[in-house]
Amino acid sequence: DADVTQTPRNRITKTGKRIMLECSQTKGHDRMYWYRQDPGLGLQLIYYSFDVKDINKGEISDGYSVSRQAQAKFSLSLESAIPNQTALYFCATSDTKPGLSYNEQFFGPGTRLTVL
Amino acid sequence: AQSVTQLGSHVSVSEGALVLLRCNYSSSVPPYLFWYVQYPNQGLQLLLKYTTGATLVKGINGFEAEFKKSETSFHLTKPSAHMSDAAEYFCAVSEDYGQNFVFGPGTRLSVLP
Numbered sequence: 001d002a003d004v005t006q007t008p009r010n011r012i013t014k015t016g017k018r019i020m021l022e023c024s025q026t027k028g029h030d031r032m033y034w035y036r037q038d039p040g041l042g043l044q045l046i047y048y049s050f051d052v053k054d055i056n057k058g059e060i061s062d063g064y065s066v067s068r069q070a071q072a073k074f075s076l077s078l079e080s081a082i083p084n085q086t087a088l089y090f091c092a093t094s095d096t097k098p099g100l101s102y103n104e105q106f107f108g109p110g111t112r113l114t115v116l
Numbered sequence: 117a118q119s120v121t122q123l124g125s126h127v128s129v130s131e132g133a134l135v136l137l138r139c140n141y142s143s144s145v146p147p148y149l150f151w152y153v154q155y156p157n158q159g160l161q162l163l164l165k166y167t168t169g170a171t172l173v174k175g176i177n178g179f180e181a182e183f184k185k186s187e188t189s190f191h192l193t194k195p196s197a198h199m200s201d202a203a204e205y206f207c208a209v210s211e212d213y214g215q216n217f218v219f220g221p222g223t224r225l226s227v228l229p
Contacts, residue, residue: 004159035219040125040221040222041221042120042206042219042220042221042222043160043206043217043219044219045216045217048216090159090160092160104150104162104165105160105162105217107152107159107160107161108159109157109158109159110157110158110159
């Protein structure tokens with residue numbers, strides 16, 4: 001089973017609709033991230049959360065909001081979707097405990113969102 | 117502020133040839149550096165990372181990268197390309213112990229038969 005899962009994997013919606021993308025992890029990591037990927041731009045950080053009570057804006061947070069419902073769940077919402085939010089969205093987790101995976105981010109498979 | 121540049125958005129090599137993907141970074145403190153690979157329709161997977169210590173880092177699938185502080189570079193190499201190496205490769209830098217990353221724009225590697 002995948003350690004970081006994202007739902008849905010693909011979504012087509014219309015301008016103005018509210019959309020929620022969900023991320024769940026079974027890795028026990030305390031930190032979670034949302035990125036969007038656009039061709040030629042790499043990954044841009046939207047929001048990140050260092051624990052359930054800590055939410056931080058990334059470089060492109062406008063038009064997005066997040067909710068950290070539990071340590072294992074981190075949702076991304078588009079309150080009123082617009083076409084330039086069409087992109088591939090990735091959730092990631094990281095661990096603050098020293099160990100082999102320290103300093104590494106683990107990514108989900110991505111959600112492809114199309115806003116018409 | 118930290119930043120990453122990757123020279124060449126698309127690189128093509130023949131199967132069996134040397135792979136060289138370039139990454140240059142800027143950072144105000146000693147950085148942590150990473151290479152990730154993304155296969156079609158998949159998320160990103162860590163290839164290798166540099167934190168401290170030896171500047172030549174070996175990763176999975178025969179890839180390695182060398183941290184050169186004087187050149188602010190972290191180029192990725194593989195002696196002999198395989199068809200399965202075709203993917204997009206991202207270089208990333210972190211100034212805070214690998215917790216917040218800045219990614220480069222990516223380089224798409226094509227391997228020709």
